[in-house]
Amino acid sequence: MLEGCVPWPPELAEHYRKAGYWHGETFDELLRRRARDRSDHPAVVDAANRITYADLGAAAGRLAAGLSGLDLSPGDRVVVQLPNVATFLTVFFALQRIGAVAVLALPLHRRNEIVHLCRQSGAVAYVIPDEHAGFDYRELAAQVRDDVPGLRHVVVDGAPGPFIDLTDLDAAPGRDHGGAAPSDVAVMLVSGGTTGLPKLIPRTHDDYLYNIRASAELCGLGPDDVYLAALPVSHNFALACPGVLGALHAGATAVLTNAVAPDEVFDVIARERVTVTALVPPTARMWAEATEWSGSDLSSLRLLQVGGARLLPEHARLVGRAFGPVLQQVFGMAEGLLNFTEPDAPEGVVLHTQGRPLSPGDEIRIVDEDDADVSPGELGHLLTRGPYTLRGYYRAPEHNAVSFTEDGYYRTGDLVRMTPTGHLVVEGRVKEQINRGGDKIAAVELEEHLLTHPAVADAAVVAVPDDLLGERTCAFVIAASGSPPIGRSEAAVFLRDRGVAPYKIPDRVEVVDAFPVTRVGKTDKRALAAMVASPVAKAR
Ligand code: J2J
Numbered sequence: 001m002l003e004g005c006v007p008w009p010p011e012l013a014e015h016y017r018k019a020g021y022w023h024g025e026t027f028d029e030l031l032r033r034r035a036r037d038r039s040d041h042p043a044v045v046d047a048a049n050r051i052t053y054a055d056l057g058a059a060a061g062r063l064a065a066g067l068s069g070l071d072l073s074p075g076d077r078v079v080v081q082l083p084n085v086a087t088f089l090t091v092f093f094a095l096q097r098i099g100a101v102a103v104l105a106l107p108l109h110r111r112n113e114i115v116h117l118c119r120q121s122g123a124v125a126y127v128i129p130d131e132h133a134g135f136d137y138r139e140l141a142a143q144v145r146d147d148v149p150g151l152r153h154v155v156v157d158g159a160p161g162p163f164i165d166l167t168d169l170d171a172a173p174g175r176d177h178g179g180a181a182p183s184d185v186a187v188m189l190v191s192g193g194t195t196g197l198p199k200l201i202p203r204t205h206d207d208y209l210y211n212i213r214a215s216a217e218l219c220g221l222g223p224d225d226v227y228l229a230a231l232p233v234s235h236n237f238a239l240a241c242p243g244v245l246g247a248l249h250a251g252a253t254a255v256l257t258n259a260v261a262p263d264e265v266f267d268v269i270a271r272e273r274v275t276v277t278a279l280v281p282p283t284a285r286m287w288a289e290a291t292e293w294s295g296s297d298l299s300s301l302r303l304l305q306v307g308g309a310r311l312l313p314e315h316a317r318l319v320g321r322a323f324g325p326v327l328q329q330v331f332g333m334a335e336g337l338l339n340f341t342e343p344d345a346p347e348g349v350v351l352h353t354q355g356r357p358l359s360p361g362d363e364i365r366i367v368d369e370d371d372a373d374v375s376p377g378e379l380g381h382l383l384t385r386g387p388y389t390l391r392g393y394y395r396a397p398e399h400n401a402v403s404f405t406e407d408g409y410y411r412t413g414d415l416v417r418m419t420p421t422g423h424l425v426v427e428g429r430v431k432e433q434i435n436r437g438g439d440k441i442a443a444v445e446l447e448e449h450l451l452t453h454p455a456v457a458d459a460a461v462v463a464v465p466d467d468l469l470g471e472r473t474c475a476f477v478i479a480a481s482g483s484p485p486i487g488r489s490e491a492a493v494f495l496r497d498r499g500v501a502p503y504k505i506p507d508r509v510e511v512v513d514a515f516p517v518t519r520v521g522k523t524d525k526r527a528l529a530a531m532v533a534s535p536v537a538k539a540r
Contacts (some may be wrong), residue, residue, distance in 0.1 A: 002075060002101070002185045005011065005202045006392025006400065007036065009408070013183070021361050021387040022206035023213075024182045027096035030209065030249060031057050038223070038251040044244075045087040045272060045338040046256045053251075060093035063349025067094055070125065070153050074099030074178045077188070079114065081105040083132045084233050084256035087157045089244065091127055099180035103188040103200065104234040107132060111143050111499025112449075113190075116197045118148040120395060121188060126151055127134040130158030133258070138163065140169025143499070178335060182206045187333040188394060189236055191333040194413060194431040196448055200394035201334050207464070208240060211247075211338065211388040212488055214358050215242035216250050219276060219303055219328070219341055225252040226300070228277040230265055231438075236334040237278050237307060242392075247276075262290035270296040278305040278330070280438030282469055285315050288322035298323065303343060305330050307354070308438030309470050311425055316351045329354050331426055333409055336389025337362060339424050353423035354416075362386040365409060379427055382416045383409035434461070437469035443525075446495075446504055450475060454485035460515055461506065475506040475531050478514065485511035 008016070016022045033322040034043070035057025043053040051059070072078070078095055080102050082088040095102045103121045105114055118126060126144065128137035138161040141154040154163040180186065182205045191199040203211070219242055221227070227247035231238040233256060239245055244254035255272045257266045265287075268274065279287065279367045284306045291298065304323055306316075307330030319327050325347075331339040331354035339355035357364055366380035367373055374380035385391075385408050392400040403411050413431025416424045429435075432443040443461040450459035460477040463471040479485040486494075495505050516527040 001204070002202065002394075004395040005185060005244055006390075007183075007389055008455060013302075016206070016210075019361060019387075021210045021214075021359065022182065023209065024206065025209055026180050026182055026184075026205040027093065027186055027209065027245075028099075028179055031060060031093050031096070034248060034251055041223070041251065042253045043248060044086045044089050044254050044256065046084065047258070049086045051086055053248075055092065056089065056400040059090045060097055061173040063094035063166075063218065064097035065091055065173040067100075067125075068098060069171055070164075072098055072100055072125060074180060075184070076100045076125070077103050077123045078125045078127060078290070079103045079105055079117050079123045079129045079236070080434070081107060081114065082108065082129055082157060083107045083463050083510075084125060084229050084258045085129070085157070086256060088233050088256070089248075091157075091166075095219040096186060097179065100203075101182065101185050101188055103165045105190065106232055106234050106501070107413070108501045108503055109190075110496075110501050111140060113145075113198065113501055114140065115147045115499070117190065118144060120197075120200055123148070123151055125153040125155060127155045127157070129451075130156055130161070142470045169442060180239060191334060191393065192433055192435075193442035193445060194433050195399060195442060195444050195446060199396055201390050202394050203388075203390070207336075210359075211336070212240045212246045212249050214388075214398055215240065215338060215340070216246035218342070218358060219246070219305075220343060221246055221250040221252055221276065223251040225250060225275045226255060226272050227252060228255045228257065228265075228269060228272070228274040230257055230259070230277055230279065230283070232307075235294065237305075237330065237332060238405065241278070241305075241330065241332055241338055242276075243278070262287050263294055263296070266290070266294050266296035266298060269298055269301060273300040275300055276303040276305070277301070278307070278505060280308040281306055281311045282437040284311065284319050285468075288315075291322040294308060301326055303328055305340075309435045310354070311471050313351045320347075320351075321509040325350075326356070331355050332413060335412070337364075337384045337386065337410075337412070338388075338466070349419075349421065349423055352425065354426045356421070356423045357384075357386075359386055359388065362389070363409070364418075364424075366416060371405065372520060377417055377420070378484070379415055379417045381430060382412045382414045382424070384412060385409045417520055419447070434463040434473045435471050436473060438504060441473055441504050446473070446475065446500075446506065449495055449498055449500055450477060450491065451497070453486060453491070455480050455486045457481070458515065460523050460525060460528055461530075462525045464508065464529060464532045466507075472507040473504075473507040474510060474529070476510050476512055476515065476528050479511055
C-alpha cells in the first residue's frame, strides 16, 4: 500500500480474501472485462453523450496513454474535480489503467479545499472543467498552481485557457502502463471532516470494489438497470453505493446529470427509463412534492435511495406516497461502513431505521464514553471495522490516533441504537460537524477561518435545526475589542475571499459578549445552539 496509508493487518486481509470479500480484481480489469462482454451496451449517458462499454474502454485507454505522455506513473495522485459528466468516468478509468490514484474533490470545493487536497495528497496533476454552474475552474486552477509548486499539470475538459486540453491527450495506446495491484489505493475520497481541514480516505481496489459489488447485489442491480447520478459522482454515495461504478460493475447503464430542478431531472428519468437513483433528504422531499404537479412518467423507478442525513419518518412517508414502495434508507460514510434497508424490508423498518450493515464482515460496536459496550437497544457511539472500512486516513498519524481504537475500529462520531432486527437508528452525533442537508461542515475548520478576521476575538460554530435542510450553520462570534461586530454578509464575503466552499458559509452569524461554558470550562455549544434554536422553533 502507498506510503502514508494504514494497511489492514495481514491476517485480516487474508481472512477478507478467503471469505470472498476481496476478489483480487482491479478497476482496470473490471472495465476491460465489461468492454468485452457488454461491448455494445450503453455504459454512460450524459446531457451530450451516449457511450458504449467498448467505447468507454477505448477512450480510457487512449487517455491513459496521453496521460502517461505527461509522465504520470503508477501511484501518482491526481486531483479530479469534475461535475456529473461522462468525462468523469473516462478520466477515472484512465487513471486506473495507469495505476494512478484519483483524488476526488467535490465540484463546490474552492481554493482553500483544493490547495489542501493537492498538498495533502502530493498531487502531480489536477483535472477540471472549463466552467461549471457559473464558475470558472481555470481561474481557480491558476491560484492553486501558484500555491502548490508540486502540481505539474492542469488538464481541462473544455476550453483549456493556459492549461492542457483533455482532448489533446488522446494518444494511441501502446505501451504497458504498469497498472495497479488489487491491494493498491485506487481512489481517495474526502472526509466530511471534524477537525481543521478535510482528511483523505484511501480506498483500495479490493475494498472499494467489494463496497460496490456488495451494494449492487443488495440493490439487485442487473444489466437492464439504469442508474441515475443526480448527486455529485465525486461523492461516495452516487459513485459507489452502488452508484455509477455499481452500474458499470453490473453491466448496466449509468446516467449522469447536473440538473437540479425536479422537472428537468424527471424528464431525464422518463427519457432514460431510470430504475435506481440516490438522493439526500431535502431533495427527496422536494421531488416528492414535485410529483404532485409533474406530468413525467416516473414508473420505471424501482429503488429510491435516500441518505447522507437523517430522513424524518414523516418525510419517508411523503416519499412513499409520491413514488410508491421504492424507498431505501442508506446510512453511509466515505470512510466505509454502509447500512441499507433491504428492498423487501417491512414498511416499519424503511420508515424508522437507517438500515443494516451491508456485509457479514462488518464489525459493529455501540459503546459508552469509556468504550464499554452498551446494553442491546441502548444509545451509544458507533465504532466499526470491516472489509471496506479504512484503517487510517492518509498521512494523518495524529488524527488517526484519536479516530481509531487500538484494535482498528473507526470512531464514526455517530450516536446510534440497534433495533432487535439489527437495523441502526441514527439519533445524533458527537463529532463537531454540521450536516447541512447532507453537506458536511467541520465546526473547527470554520472557526479557524473566522478567527483570522481582525474583528473576531473568538468564534464557535453550531448546528441549528432547520425545517428544509435538517440543520443550518450558525456562527457565534465575540468581537475583538474596539472593532465593530461582524455581520453575516461581511463574514460571507470574507470567507469567500479566503476560498472557502460556498456551502460552508454560515447561514447565520450571532455576535455575543461571551460564550457560555460547561462545568469543565469548555465552550458550551449545546447552550449556544439552544439560544438560536428556540426562536426558529417558535417561528415554524
Ligand atoms: C443520518 N446521518 C447520516 C443517514 C450519512 C451513502 C450515504 C451517505 C453517505 C455519506 C455515504 C445518514 N442518517 N441516513 O458516503 O455512501 C451522516 C453520518 C455519517 C456521515 C458520513 C454513502 N447517512 N449520515 O453521507 O462521508 O453522520 O457520507 O457518519 O458524506 O453522514 O458522511 P459522508
